[in-house]
Amino acid sequence: MDLGVAPLPKVDGKPARTFVGVKGWYLSAYSKHPRYATDLMKFLTSREALKSRFLETGEIPPRKDLLNDPMIKNNPLINGFAEQAKTGVPMPSIPEMGVVWEPVNNAHTFVAEGKQTPKQALDDAVRLIKENIKTMKQ
Numbered sequence: 001m002d003l004g005v006a007p008l009p010k011v012d013g014k015p016a017r018t019f020v021g022v023k024g025w026y027l028s029a030y031s032k033h034p035r036y037a038t039d040l041m042k043f044l045t046s047r048e049a050l051k052s053r054f055l056e057t058g059e060i061p062p063r064k065d066l067l068n069d070p071m072i073k074n075n076p077l078i079n080g081f082a083e084q085a086k087t088g089v090p091m092p093s094i095p096e097m098g099v100v101w102e103p104v105n106n107a108h109t110f111v112a113e114g115k116q117t118p119k120q121a122l123d124d125a126v127r128l129i130k131e132n133i134k135t136m137k138q
Contacts, residue, residue: 003077004076004077004080005076005077005078005079005080005081006080006083007080007083007084007087008084015087016084016087017087017088017089018084018085018087018088018089019088019089019090019091019092020085020088020089020090020091021090021091022062023062025041025044025045027041045063047063047065047066050062050063050066051066051069051071054066054071054072055071058078060072060078060081060082060085067082067085067086095136096133096136099129099132099133099136100129103124103125103126103128103129103132104125104129106121106125107121107122107124107125108121110124
């Protein structure tokens with residue numbers, strides 16, 4: 001396939017801000033070996049380990065210095081996602097996010113299939129998300 005990825009276009013002259021997420025490591029206060037656990041976390045988040053993980057899985061490393069590495073910069077698919085992530089905002093860790101994804105995915109499908117215009121599909125998704133959040137809070 002001849003495929004490319006690029007950052008989203010600007011809206012009113014400003015970069016589109018999408019959600020981004022990363023995986024994290026936590027050390028339990030009940031750990032019997034906090035020093036070893038800390039050493040493991042330092043290793044797993046090191047440049048070397050994250051570069052290796054990228055090469056094995058294609059997962060974009062959550063380190064700014066690796067985003068400028070030629071293995072990312074020269075990869076047209078990965079670099080597009082990495083460039084978009086630079087203007088992203090952390091995804092909220094709240095229960096309401098659970099009711100966001102289905103309406104948004106459906107909106108994408110309806111637009112791709114020509115069933116709705118982007119405005120119609122996204123307006124419907126927003127309405128449904130708000131209704132679902134309201135239902136959650138009752």
